[in-house]
Amino acid sequence: MEISNINIIDVLPGMxxxxxxxxxxxxxxxxxxxxxxxxxxxxxxxxxxxxLLVYASNHRFTVEPLFIIDxxxxxxxxxxxxxxxxxxxxxxxxxxxxxxxKEEYYILLLLATLGSAxxxxxxxxxSLFLGLEILSISLYSMVSYxxxxxxxxxxxxKYLILAAxxxxxxxFGMALVYAVSGSMNFAGIAEYLNNTGSLxxxxxxxxxxxxxxxxxxxxxxxxxxxxxxxYEGAPAPVTAFIATVSKGGIVVLLVxxxxxxxxxxxxxxxxxxxxxxxxxxxxxxxxAIQQKNVKRILAYSSIAHMGYILVAFLAGGALGKEAxxxxxxxxxxxxxxxxxxxxxxxxxxxxxxxxEDYQGLFWRHPKIATVFTAMLLSLAGIPxxxxxxxKFYLVASGVNTQLWLLVLMLALGSVIGLFYYxxxxxxxxxxxxxxxxxxxxxxxxxxxxxxxxxxSILMIFYGVYPQGLIERxxxxxx
Amino acid sequence: MILVAFVTxxxxxxxxxxxxxxxxxxxxxxxxxxxxxxxxxxxxxIWWQNPTIESSTWLLQFTxxxxxxxxxxxxxxxxxxxLLMLLxxxxxxxxxxxxxxxxxxxxxxxxxxxLLWVLxxxxxxxxxxxxxxxxxxxxxxxxxxxxLIGIWGHENRRYAAYKFFIFTQASGLxxxxxxxxxxxxxGRATGTFTFNYFDLxxxxxxxxxxxxxxxGFLAAFVVKLPVVPFHTWLPDAHSQxxxxxxxxxxxxxxxxxxxxxxxxxxxxxxxxxxxxAPWAMLFGVIGILYGASLAFSQTDLKRLVAYTSVSHMGxxxxxxxxFNEIAMQGVVMQMITHGISTGALFVLAGSIYERIHTRDITxxxxxxxxxxxxxxxxxxxxxxxLGLPGLGNFVAEFLTLIGSWQANPVLTIFAxxxxxAATAYSLRIMQKVFLGNFTTDKTIxxxxxxxKIIMIPLVISIIWLGLxxxxxxxxxxxxxxxxxxxxxxxxxxxxxxxx
Numbered sequence: 001m002e003i004s005n006i007n008i009i010d011v012l013p014g015m016x017x018x019x020x021x022x023x024x025x026x027x028x029x030x031x032x033x034x035x036x037x038x039x040x041x042x043x044x045x046x047x048x049x050x051x052l053l054v055y056a057s058n059h060r061f062t063v064e065p066l067f068i069i070d071x072x073x074x075x076x077x078x079x080x081x082x083x084x085x086x087x088x089x090x091x092x093x094x095x096x097x098x099x100x101x102k103e104e105y106y107i108l109l110l111l112a113t114l115g116s117a118x119x120x121x122x123x124x125x126x127s128l129f130l131g132l133e134i135l136s137i138s139l140y141s142m143v144s145y146x147x148x149x150x151x152x153x154x155x156x157x158k159y160l161i162l163a164a165x166x167x168x169x170x171x172f173g174m175a176l177v178y179a180v181s182g183s184m185n186f187a188g189i190a191e192y193l194n195n196t197g198s199l200x201x202x203x204x205x206x207x208x209x210x211x212x213x214x215x216x217x218x219x220x221x222x223x224x225x226x227x228x229x230x231y232e233g234a235p236a237p238v239t240a241f242i243a244t245v246s247k248g249g250i251v252v253l254l255v256x257x258x259x260x261x262x263x264x265x266x267x268x269x270x271x272x273x274x275x276x277x278x279x280x281x282x283x284x285x286x287x288a289i290q291q292k293n294v295k296r297i298l299a300y301s302s303i304a305h306m307g308y309i310l311v312a313f314l315a316g317g318a319l320g321k322e323a324x325x326x327x328x329x330x331x332x333x334x335x336x337x338x339x340x341x342x343x344x345x346x347x348x349x350x351x352x353x354x355x356e357d358y359q360g361l362f363w364r365h366p367k368i369a370t371v372f373t374a375m376l377l378s379l380a381g382i383p384x385x386x387x388x389x390x391k392f393y394l395v396a397s398g399v400n401t402q403l404w405l406l407v408l409m410l411a412l413g414s415v416i417g418l419f420y421y422x423x424x425x426x427x428x429x430x431x432x433x434x435x436x437x438x439x440x441x442x443x444x445x446x447x448x449x450x451x452x453x454x455x456s457i458l459m460i461f462y463g464v465y466p467q468g469l470i471e472r473x474x475x476x477x478x
Numbered sequence: 479m480i481l482v483a484f485v486t487x488x489x490x491x492x493x494x495x496x497x498x499x500x501x502x503x504x505x506x507x508x509x510x511x512x513x514x515x516x517x518x519x520x521x522x523x524i525w526w527q528n529p530t531i532e533s534s535t536w537l538l539q540f541t542x543x544x545x546x547x548x549x550x551x552x553x554x555x556x557x558x559x560x561l562l563m564l565l566x567x568x569x570x571x572x573x574x575x576x577x578x579x580x581x582x583x584x585x586x587x588x589x590x591x592x593l594l595w596v597l598x599x600x601x602x603x604x605x606x607x608x609x610x611x612x613x614x615x616x617x618x619x620x621x622x623x624x625x626l627i628g629i630w631g632h633e634n635r636r637y638a639a640y641k642f643f644i645f646t647q648a649s650g651l652x653x654x655x656x657x658x659x660x661x662x663x664x665g666r667a668t669g670t671f672t673f674n675y676f677d678l679x680x681x682x683x684x685x686x687x688x689x690x691x692x693x694g695f696l697a698a699f700v701v702k703l704p705v706v707p708f709h710t711w712l713p714d715a716h717s718q719x720x721x722x723x724x725x726x727x728x729x730x731x732x733x734x735x736x737x738x739x740x741x742x743x744x745x746x747x748x749x750x751x752x753x754x755a756p757w758a759m760l761f762g763v764i765g766i767l768y769g770a771s772l773a774f775s776q777t778d779l780k781r782l783v784a785y786t787s788v789s790h791m792g793x794x795x796x797x798x799x800x801f802n803e804i805a806m807q808g809v810v811m812q813m814i815t816h817g818i819s820t821g822a823l824f825v826l827a828g829s830i831y832e833r834i835h836t837r838d839i840t841x842x843x844x845x846x847x848x849x850x851x852x853x854x855x856x857x858x859x860x861x862x863x864l865g866l867p868g869l870g871n872f873v874a875e876f877l878t879l880i881g882s883w884q885a886n887p888v889l890t891i892f893a894x895x896x897x898x899a900a901t902a903y904s905l906r907i908m909q910k911v912f913l914g915n916f917t918t919d920k921t922i923x924x925x926x927x928x929x930k931i932i933m934i935p936l937v938i939s940i941i942w943l944g945l946x947x948x949x950x951x952x953x954x955x956x957x958x959x960x961x962x963x964x965x966x967x968x969x970x971x972x973x974x975x976x977x
Contacts, residue, residue: 050867100954382620382621383618395655396548396662399655399658399659399661399662411651415651418647419640426628426636429625465544467543470545474547
């Protein structure tokens with residue numbers, strides 16, 4: 001392996017993020033300044049995006065043996081970076097209102113973004129694991145960042161223990177796969193599998209353990225137990241990050257790995273993912289109905305959404321990849337928007353997470369309530385929103401490969417999902433008794449409102465006119 | 479372009495009304511009336527230019543690219559059937575705004591936004607010739623309707639709105655699956671992946687596939703229509719919605735189900751529909767009798783009228799699956815006359831509610847002497863509902879029964895019993911509400927000027943449809959006869975199979 005072959009400009013995004021986090025750290029050492037750090041973070045994220053737009057969008061190359069920078073990876077990296085930017089915009093106002101030391105948060109945010117961006121382009125177990133760990137370890141501290149809050153420690157600890165466990169599972173699985181195939185490179189494993197043609201028991205065990213690990217990170221049933229608690233305990237912007245950036249990276253990794261080793265030819269693996277997908281769609285949605293906490297509702301809904309994405313993942317092929325990409329865009333936009341609303345309504349003491357906090361919101365903050373309604377309708381997959389086109393894409397990819405059972409379950413899950421999305425919307429429109437007692441007194445920042453506004457405009461634009469985005473995705477996936 | 483204008487005028491009008499209501503509530507109402515009136519006049523002008531519609535089936539067409547990479551186009555077209563349904567939409571839509579003039583004082587702008595967007599969705603459904611766009615509009619109807627019931631409804635509105643939403647959304651998703659199934663079946667067979675209605679019309683597929691896809695479409699339409707046993711959302715939604723909501727639900731939303739059957743299920747899946755026809759007719763008859771018997775036992779006036787809708791819509795599915803021209807003409811007449819007569823009954827129920835603040839018919843009675851104008855109007859529509867000759871509903875039911883006699887005499891006899899049952903529940907309305915002793919201590923002023931403006935055109939049109947149904951028949955004749963070019967073959971096959 002020759003390091004010197006690597007063109008420095010090819011790995012610039014990673015460098016950029018690392019440098020930015022180092023700079024942030026240095027500046028904290030000199031003087032704490034929330035605005036400065038926030039600006040640094042935003043600019044570096046923006047810089048990476050511009051780089052991707054200008055340079056990487058028509059460069060395809062590999063950094064042997066760790067990374068492959070193809071269209072799919074570049075597209076999702078761009079998505080991740082922009083999402084991180086949106087989240088940091090939302091975070092500024094959120095943390096500004098809180099007294100604790102807020103500067104380190106941005107270092108963690110940058111590093112977590114770096115981890116996720118690494119996952120997206122990795123084609124080797126080492127880079128995979130490094131990306132995953134950079135992501136997870138940053139998240140441990142982000143989850144419990146507001147440590148004075150009662151639930152924060154619980155959430156952080158829970159995430160730490162379970163994520164560490166799942167990493168161990170993953171590592172053990174990788175070791176087994178390596179032991180059998182003698183390669184940690186995705187291509188090498190694929191070659192080995194092609195030559196042998198069937199899965200040996202050890203290999204199967206390796207894959208099984210890896211599925212457990214990945215399942216934990218994705219928060220799919222039956223590995224979903226941590227999701228609601230962590231979502232509830234983490235600060236709202238961090239929750240948005242976990243729901244979008246961290247999961248998106250792993251979805252892409254899964255698609256890439258599966259594609260490369262041609263996982264569709266092993267019925268056992270396909271069956272286990274089918275079971276996981278169906279269980280996530282149904283159980284996620286059913287459990288969400290009974291929740292009274294908006295963050296928990298969104299947590300369960302994200303479990304279900306991961307199940308939906310698995311449908312397109314299992315459908316595979318070009319259409320499946322397109323569907324996954326489109327759905328991720330829609331899902332990112334919508335979830336950041338939804339958690340953005342939660343964070344904008346939160347005040348110093350607690351997050352706006354009780355469903356009562358939303359009672360009559362439409363009459364108190366009509367604009368925010370309209371945004372939230374749009375986001376929830378998008379999550380429910382109602383037309384005029386990106387979520388609808390995304391779900392349509394998923395169903396199309398499923399029908400295309402005749403996964404009727406999965407597609408029917410997706411439809412059933414969506415119907416169950418309507419119950420709780422509509423419940424929140426109805427609450428916001430309900431001007432019943434007690435709605436005049438406002439328990440939360442958030443300060444509204446213009447930057448938050450603008451971010452939310454942009455997110456909803458994009459979400460509706462992609463819902464009404466998806467052609468542009470679809471063409472772009474098809475371009476990248478070529 | 480005029481077809482796009484139909485939809486955009488309503489959508490833009492809705493947004494304007496919402497914004498302007500912040501300053502002037504009445505102006506928002508006027509904007510809504512104006513938007514609907516412009517659409518109505520445009521519709522009339524199309525009819526004026528094509529009085530008998532002989533030249534070609536499609537009067538106007540409009541196609542624009544939307545998502546070409548998935549074969550989705552923004553494709554609208556209008557024929558006689560669409561035209562009639564559109565006119566009904568705008569006609570009743572205007573009254574929907576007028577009837578809420580005093581009733582809705584809270585969040586006026588948002589109300590009119592929702593009202594116009596429901597109507598825009600309905601308009602789109604009646605116009606679209608692209609299945610993706612159809613599903614799109616089908617859903618656009620849903621959310622505003624949910625708000626119309628859920629915000630401005632009566633005491634149990636949240637439950638009713640929920641139920642309405644879940645029922646229609648669940649069945650709509652099944653239709654989406656079927657649409658996608660058809661898309662891929664057609665795409666695989668021909669190589670062109672498209673949602674265009676005309677391209678999909680003669681898709682070759684195996685009987686099994688056809689049956690499943692048809693059931694997907696049928697699910698959405700029988701829930702919307704509704705056909706017993708999928709009707710349980712209807713009494714709740716109708717009785718809990720505000721007057722305008724009930725008017726639009728009964729007058730228009732149910733018709734989208736009937737329209738879907740005629741426009742999509744029969745032409746797209748001719749042999750599968752022939753196969754299911756006897757069952758569909760059976761369910762139609764069950765609906766007619768079940769709806770009638772439940773209507774007879776209601777005490778809530780709006781709920782009573784809602785159940786009469788179930789009964790009347792039974793005639794629609796009954797006639798559609800009789801597979802002949804006469805029955806189909808009856809069905810189209812039924813769609814229009816039921817829209818007018820039931821809409822009018824809901825408006826009356828709303829006016830009564832405004833006066834005595836109850837929908838319970840046991841506390842009504844003796845209105846004839848206090849409010850003669852209202853009572854006469856009531857009498858006319860009650861008689862229309864029971865199918866009195868000379869009023870529109872008679873023509874509709876008569877044609878349906880004649881047509882279906884050829885298809886299935888036994889079931890037709892039972893369906894005819896439904897007309898007798900209609901007499902019972904209709905006269906019961908008359909007796910309980912307008913005759914008898916005046917019991918309530920509230921004063922009953924007669925219809926106001928505004929209410930008369932609503933009622934008089936409705937009365938005129940129901941009488942006109944009863945006496946001169948021919949112009950309406952002419953408009954749809956061509957559409958219907960073309961429909962049966964394909965279906966005649968399959969019906970004969972089917973009837974041979976029965977023997």
